Amino acid sequence: MVEKKVIPSEYIPDVSRKTVTIAGKDYLVVNDAMFTFYRRSMGELSQFFLALRDEKKVLGCKCTKCGILRVPPFMTRCPDCNFALTELVEVEQVGVMNSTPPITYFATSMFQHMAPFGRGRVILRGADTALSIIVYTTTGILVPGLVTKGTEVKIVFRDNRVGEIIDIFCVPTSELAKEQIARKGLQESEIDWTAAVEPGLPVADENDVATYKDALNAMQDIVVQMNETERARKDTAGWKRSIQVKTTGGQFAIEIDDGNIRIEEKVLEAPDFVMVCKDPKVLLEGLAYKGSLTDAVIMKRLWISENMEFTTIFKLDRTARSLARASKI
Amino acid sequence: MARKVGIVGAGVTPFRGQWIEKTYYELAQMAAMTAMQDAGLEPSDVDAAFYGIYNDIFERTCIPEHPLQGIIGLQDKFGIRISNGGATGAYTMSAAHAYVAAERFNTVLVLGVEKATDCFDFQSMSATPEVIKTIGWSGDSFFEQKIGWSASDSYAEVVLAYMDEHPGDLKPEVTAQISSLLSQQVRTNPYAQRQFDQVTPEEVMNSRLVVYPFKELEICVYTEGAAALIFAEEETAKAISRNTGQPVVWITGVGEANEHSFAGKNQKVMSRIMSDYLGAHRAYEMAGIEDPIKAIDIVELHDAFVHQLEISMAEFGFVPLGQADALVEEGIMTPGGRLLVNPCGGLIYCGHAVGASNIMSAWSARSELIKRKLRAALVHGTGSTVAQYAACLILEHE
Numbered sequence: 001m002v003e004k005k006v007i008p009s010e011y012i013p014d015v016s017r018k019t020v021t022i023a024g025k026d027y028l029v030v031n032d033a034m035f036t037f038y039r040r041s042m043g044e045l046s047q048f049f050l051a052l053r054d055e056k057k058v059l060g061c062k063c064t065k066c067g068i069l070r071v072p073p074f075m076t077r078c079p080d081c082n083f084a085l086t087e088l089v090e091v092e093q094v095g096v097m098n099s100t101p102p103i104t105y106f107a108t109s110m111f112q113h114m115a116p117f118g119r120g121r122v123i124l125r126g127a128d129t130a131l132s133i134i135v136y137t138t139t140g141i142l143v144p145g146l147v148t149k150g151t152e153v154k155i156v157f158r159d160n161r162v163g164e165i166i167d168i169f170c171v172p173t174s175e176l177a178k179e180q181i182a183r184k185g186l187q188e189s190e191i192d193w194t195a196a197v198e199p200g201l202p203v204a205d206e207n208d209v210a211t212y213k214d215a216l217n218a219m220q221d222i223v224v225q226m227n228e229t230e231r232a233r234k235d236t237a238g239w240k241r242s243i244q245v246k247t248t249g250g251q252f253a254i255e256i257d258d259g260n261i262r263i264e265e266k267v268l269e270a271p272d273f274v275m276v277c278k279d280p281k282v283l284l285e286g287l288a289y290k291g292s293l294t295d296a297v298i299m300k301r302l303w304i305s306e307n308m309e310f311t312t313i314f315k316l317d318r319t320a321r322s323l324a325r326a327s328k329i
Numbered sequence: 330m331a332r333k334v335g336i337v338g339a340g341v342t343p344f345r346g347q348w349i350e351k352t353y354y355e356l357a358q359m360a361a362m363t364a365m366q367d368a369g370l371e372p373s374d375v376d377a378a379f380y381g382i383y384n385d386i387f388e389r390t391c392i393p394e395h396p397l398q399g400i401i402g403l404q405d406k407f408g409i410r411i412s413n414g415g416a417t418g419a420y421t422m423s424a425a426h427a428y429v430a431a432e433r434f435n436t437v438l439v440l441g442v443e444k445a446t447d448c449f450d451f452q453s454m455s456a457t458p459e460v461i462k463t464i465g466w467s468g469d470s471f472f473e474q475k476i477g478w479s480a481s482d483s484y485a486e487v488v489l490a491y492m493d494e495h496p497g498d499l500k501p502e503v504t505a506q507i508s509s510l511l512s513q514q515v516r517t518n519p520y521a522q523r524q525f526d527q528v529t530p531e532e533v534m535n536s537r538l539v540v541y542p543f544k545e546l547e548i549c550v551y552t553e554g555a556a557a558l559i560f561a562e563e564e565t566a567k568a569i570s571r572n573t574g575q576p577v578v579w580i581t582g583v584g585e586a587n588e589h590s591f592a593g594k595n596q597k598v599m600s601r602i603m604s605d606y607l608g609a610h611r612a613y614e615m616a617g618i619e620d621p622i623k624a625i626d627i628v629e630l631h632d633a634f635v636h637q638l639e640i641s642m643a644e645f646g647f648v649p650l651g652q653a654d655a656l657v658e659e660g661i662m663t664p665g666g667r668l669l670v671n672p673c674g675g676l677i678y679c680g681h682a683v684g685a686s687n688i689m690s691a692w693s694a695r696s697e698l699i700k701r702k703l704r705a706a707l708v709h710g711t712g713s714t715v716a717q718y719a720a721c722l723i724l725e726h727e
Contacts, residue, residue: 013451020349027349031451034389045471068594072472080595098592099493099599102485103541104477108465109450109458111477119477121486121592121599129593132469134476144541149493166475292537 006037011109042163044076047088053163056185058093058155060127061086071127093155093184094173095124100148101135105294105310116298116310118142122153122170134169138193141307143300147172154181159189199276199303204249212249215280216265222287223261226319231326233259235319241312244271247280256312261319273312274305286317289324293317331430335566335577336724338368338559339692344522344680347446347456348553353388354400357442360555360685361401364438368559369573372402375559376434380410381421381441383683386463388444401440407433414467415480415633417441418556418687419710419720423583425560426722435565441685442555460551468714469590480633481540481548483714488542488636490599495651503654504635505533508547508677510663511632515674518693522552522680547635552680556688558695578695581705582618582723584611590717597715602637604719605644605711612707613646616723621646625723627697627706628668629690632675637716642670645707645721672697686710691722698726 016031042049051057061073065084071091077083101120104111111117121130133155135147147153153170161167171191173181180186204212226232236256243254244267253271255262277283282301286293293313296302304313340363342356351359365371378401380394394410413420418441425439450459461479468478492499509530515521528546536545561569566577586607589596597603609621618624628645632638639653647668648655656662662670673679673693676686687710694706705725712718 010452013449022350025350029349032389034386042471070591070593074472074591099486099490102482102489104479104482105537105541106539107458107477108462108479109452110462110465117477119473119482119486123593127593129591129596130599132473132476132478149490164475165472169476291535295537298538298541 007035045072045074048073049163049165051090052157052167053161056157056187057090058124058131058168059088060091060124062089068128069126070129071124071131091127092125093186094181095122095127095153095155097121097135097147097149097151097153098123098130103142103144105298116142116307118147120147122155124155132165136169136171138171138175138191139197141297141304141310143298154186156191157185157187159187198274198305201246201248201276201278208249210249212247212280215247215284216250216252216263218284219280219287220263222284222323223263225327226323227260229323229326232319232322235322236261236315239312239315241272241309242268242270243273243275243312244268245275245277245283247276247283248278249280256315272306273309276303277301287320289320293320332432333563333566333579334426334429334560335563335579336558336691336695337561337566337569337573337575337577338364338366338370339557339695340364340367341520341556341685341689341692342554343520344552344554344682344689346522346550346552346680348444353393353442353444353555354396356553356555357397357440358400360442360557361438361440364440364557364559367573367575368561368569370436370559370569375403375406375436375438377407377428377437378403378409379421379425379428379437379439380408381418381439381684381688382410383412383414383417383443384463384467386466387448387683389447397440397442401438403438412684413712413718413720415631415683415712416687416710416718416720417684417712418690419631419708419722420585420718421684422558422560422580422688422691422708422722423585423720426580426583429560429562432562436559436561439558439560439688440555441557441682441688443682443684444553445551445682446553457551473714478714479540481543484634484637484716485540485543487599487602487716488634488640491601491636491640492542494600498651498653499636499639500654501534502530503657504547504639505530506657507635507638507662508533510657511671511675511678514672515678518673518679520554520689521674521678522550523674523678526678542636543634547677549633549676549681552682552686554680554682554685554689556682556685556692558688558691576699576726578698579725579727580722581725582612582614582616583721584608584613584615585720586611586718587713588715588717590714592715597717599715601650602640602644602711602716602719604717605641605709605721608719608721609645609707609709612721612723616705616725618705618723621707622667625705625707626669626703627672627694628670628709629673629694629706630671630675630709631687631690631711632671632677633681633711635677637711638670638675641709641711645709669697669701669703687720691724694724698724702726
């Protein structure tokens with residue numbers, strides 16, 4: 001087993017310093033860090049985290065006087081009852097969202113690999129208060145409207161649990177089988193994550209085919225310019241992806257290979273992921289920097305088969321911006 | 330009976346996305362010096378310092394105020410640092426007011442300062458992801474930090490819960506108009522980070538989502554800078570005013586509230602910003618204000634997000650909850666409307682140098698009250714997870 005570091009090495013910059021000149025004056029700029037390591041006890045919260053890890057149970061604390069059941073059990077006495085003692089009790093693993101969860105697209109440096117993700121609060125059956133939790137969907141990208149206030153969700157446990165809040169997340173029960181909803185301690189590997197449903201496309205008429213051909217030609221012209229622009233090439237440097245793109249009027253492939261982008265009409269045998277957009281102009285406008293592909297995915301104008309591939313969408317958006325900015329200069 | 334307290338001096342540094350040329354020592358000294366000079370005072374005339382500094386990690390040191398005591402010339406005197414999340418500046422003013430009102434001191438300095446973009450993400454080779462990570466350390470460390478808590482997503486929780494209750498309010502066209510309006514107002518603020526960044530409502534509408542439902546042009550920006558005020562008790566304030574020729578702007582009301590940080594029964598009601606409601610209404614009560622829409626002329630509020638600006642205005646009592654779009658649709662805050670809201674451009678356009686932001690807002694409110702010969706202003710700060718903290722002050726110009 002590979003030993004994991006508390007701070008992954010890719011986050012740690014090299015020792016370095018540079019001189020920046022502003023209005024004829026030099027300023028010294030230094031790579032630096034504040035770092036503190038911890039060996040921290042979870043104290044009275046230990047039972048909650050150990051129950052997640054070892055028993056796949058969610059615990060709350062119930063006031064022995066007023067009976068309020070708080071999840072998570074973040075206090076041992078009830079401040080509403082003049083600090084009457086609480087006791088740990090198990091709660092059910094199905095509940096409803098307390099309010100519509102936000103979705104983070106532009107994340108902090110530690111969570112960029114996770115974006116987009118929803119973080120909401122679930123009131124589990126039997127509980128009176130809300131537990132902060134990551135919200136996933138099995139259907140691809142989490143888009144606004146999919147999970148809202150009152151949506152019923154199921155707690156799912158990670159296969160590899162460490163005794164932290166990241167051991168659990170939730171998915172809408174509407175995406176699970178009855179038996180899965182009923183099972184206590186449902187694990188991520190017991191869910192079919194590949195069941196993302198590719199949207200169907202209407203039968204193409206002549207106009208659709210003509211629109212497709214025009215858009216394809218225009219996109220091919222744009223990627224030629226991208227490949228010739230150093231600033232745009234940097235955005236996909238070191239990145240390799242093959243993407244099957246399906247539109248009403250026809251399908252084609254986008255192949256990204258270390259700064260080079262190729263668009264051609266063909267069907268890939270094993271693409272890294274699939275994009276579906278009824279109207280190819282959505283993609284064209286994104287590449288031409290007249291709209292954002294990120295927003296096209298969010299607003300359901302562009303569908304992608306793998307959540308993780310949002311990174312590729314960001315890179316294509318950035319490449320489009322770089323080309324547009326380079327063209328202005 | 331508490332003593333009357335007034336603002337007799339103010340100063341800000343330019344607010345910038347990054348100050349490579351200056352450390353927070355220099356920024357703090359610039360603002361303190363400007364405020365003292367504005368009041369015609371020297372360090373020896375000032376009894377105490379109240380520092381508003383939000384985040385130790387931004388300053389890259391714990392107890393970041395300690396070197397400032399000597400740098401601003403107040404060695405051997407009282408100094409206290411306030412750190413209350415986004416509401417740091419407003420809470421710092423609240424503390425300074427209390428000490429002067431309680432006869433501990435006659436003349437004090439309120440000094441807010443913040444760095445931010447020294448934080449740098451070496452993976453994306455940009456500052457912002459590391460800045461928001463740094464703020465991310467402010468979330469609950471047992472249950473929320475590790476699942477991606479951020480300031481934006483916690484405020485988005487409140488906004489979305491409000492929208493669950495009031496689905497017709499906070500329309501995208503209205504939030505876009507407000508952002509555009511603020512971008513026009515910032516033109517007259519030469520200290521603003523985005524003085525010449527005017528945007529149309531269409532540009533706001535088309536800007537990309539950062540955290541749903543917030544778009545890029547509806548969010549405050551990270552800023553480095555400092556702001557300072559001089560508070561004095563009544564007789565001292567009047568003497569300073571006679572000397573400088575500038576009227577005293579009195580602090581007639583102060584109110585604060587910190588909500589529960591967890592949601593659910595007996596805890597945070599996610600669709601409300603009760604901290605804003607309680608903070609504002611406690612300040613009104615102290616100032617003897619019964620009808621804020623009649624009494625208040627200027628609002629300098631902490632607009633971390635345009636949607637939150639609208640909800641805060643409803644919590645302050647200027648529009649009913651669920652009808653916050655009336656701010657624009659009924660012209661309440663549009664040019665010529667009843668209220669002047671964030672004439673400085675707010676934190677979205679002037680900038681958000683966290684510990685200094687609310688102090689900058691008070692600097693703007695004081696100057697606008699005097700310049701426009703208006704009577705009363707509400708100054709506001711919000712902060713912590715799910716808009717948990719608020720502090721409000723009523724400023725009055727006789």
